[in-house]
Amino acid sequence: MPQFTDLLFYAFAGLALLFGFLTVVNPVSRNPVTSAMFLVLTIISLAGLYVLLHAFFLAAVQVLVYAGAVMVLFLFVIMLLDLKEEERRKLKSAILGIGSLAVAAIAGILVSTFVKAKPAASAVQSRLVEGDTAKLGEALFNHWLLPFEILSILLLVAMVGVILLSKKDLK
């Protein structure tokens, strides 16, 4: 009888892969809004996987920041540009075939490597780390303080860049 966490892993992983597939291949409608919605669902499934990996703070940050801010920005821009249904251009089947073949080759290499890999001895299982907020905060503000401060400067630079790029005349 498999454990409940194993069942949950398969459920969340299957949902993440399914929604990821539906984001990229959009059979429901040609609208990019549908793709954005499926990407939100993918991100939430991944947050579920993070909870299974005991990374609780990261799961919350993922839902708040990624699904709650980044995807909302995506949707704002899609609606600002008013991209209606994609024109029905014929997708050249040669491009589709070669592209899918290349990506399938990369996927095959990755999956076969991970299947054949022998993980280290099971002694690792005994010292699994818990990603609660206190420990993550300690790591972030003691050891990783410099990248943290640099990130704040990066966000400032990104903000200035966005304001500059959205001026009416780019002179």
Add this chain to the structure above:
Amino acid sequence: MNVGLQHYLIVSGLLFSLGLLGVVVRRNLIVIFMGLELMLNAANLSLVAFSRYNANLDGQVMVFFIITVAAAEVAVGLALIVALYRKRQTAHVEDLTTLKL
């Protein structure tokens, strides 16, 4: 079958390939950008899995940084797409063939 590190890595690899498929095959700029975000999420999942199974919190700190950088990148990328749309009135990759603005 007990779920171990390999399972998470296989899911991460497949998710990365799906994002790559979106970037290569799709023709709409916004959907290409969404494929990019999918690839970043796949890398995040692999980092968190390694962090858990190697008893090291550095992976989770790196994911924190990657989420922040991805947010900044999405903001700048979408600003670029909006500016491009204002100039060319299209968000289709096949129309954008010249580098001249």
